[in-house]
Amino acid sequence: MNKSCKVTLTVNEVERTAEVEPRMLLVHFLRETLNLTGTHIGCDTSQCGACTVLVNGEAVKSCTMLAVQADGASITTVEGLGDVEHLHPIQQGFWEKHGLQCGFCTPGVMMAMVSLLQEHPAPTEEEVREALEGVICRCTGYQFIVDAVLHAAAEMAKLQESGNVSDTMPVGEGR
Ligand code: FES
Ligand code: FES
CATH class of the missing domain: 3.10.20.30 (Beta-grasp domain)
Structure with missing residues (x-):
């Protein structure tokens, strides 16, 4: 045993x-x-x-x-990303750009994309698509996910510029 x-x-x-x-x-x-x-x-x-x-x-x-x-x-x-009152930019991006359908893949996709944005704050569309290779979405065809990630990257850049750096981090990383 x-x-x-x-x-x-x-x-x-x-x-x-x-x-x-x-x-x-x-x-x-x-x-x-x-x-x-x-x-x-x-x-x-x-x-x-x-x-x-x-x-x-x-x-x-x-x-x-x-x-x-x-x-x-x-x-x-x-x-640990955010909550309804305080969405993380990646969650906001998925909301704004309709980055999900059934939503089953969404938590894993968002965590993979948070990791990408931590390493590459301003990824190209190609870099986003490469990073998505490790996560499978069976519904969306990926275009709306890519749009959501690029939207999140732009929002995070604005937050960084305005000094609200903590809003770009998961709660588990000092937010
Ligand atoms: S459940 Fe872990 S990779 Fe599919
Ligand atoms: S939204 Fe259904 S699997 Fe991705």
């Missing part, structure tokens, strides 16, 4: 500790142990990207990592 292991991680700025089975995937830990069901599971082949979260600021498919491997890490899930 597998012995359980204690893991402690910071999720959306809140420290969480739990006993987990060593084989438990991070995505199951987030969804089932922490009830953060915004992170979705869309495949069993690590291809769809619906489970993408930020681990220490880097986009990671949370079905490819064990919860125990994330011990000590700082995780941001889609719940």
Whole structure:
């Protein structure tokens, strides 16, 4: 029988500790142990990207990592981006540019795109499309997603210019 292991991680700025089975995937830990069901599971082949979260600021498919491997890490899930009163620019972009249809892929796509915008604040359309290669949308045809990301990049640039830098960060990163 597998012995359980204690893991402690910071999720959306809140420290969480739990006993987990060593084989438990991070995505199951987030969804089932922490009830953060915004992170979705869309495949069993690590291809769809619906489970993408930020681990220490880097986009990671949370079905490819064990919860125990994330011990000590700082995780941001889609719940940590913003809320209805205070949308993150990427959420605002998806809203303004109709970047979703069924919405199943959307949390993972947004987390992957937040990671892109952190590394490349002013991406070209081609760079956005390249970054989207790791996340699959079965509905939109991607054009509206690309429009949403470019809109978010422009809004984030305006916020940076006006000094509201914290509004461009997920809540888990000092907002
Ligand atoms: S659930 Fe599809 S890549 Fe993780
Ligand atoms: S909006 Fe339906 S899968 Fe992307």
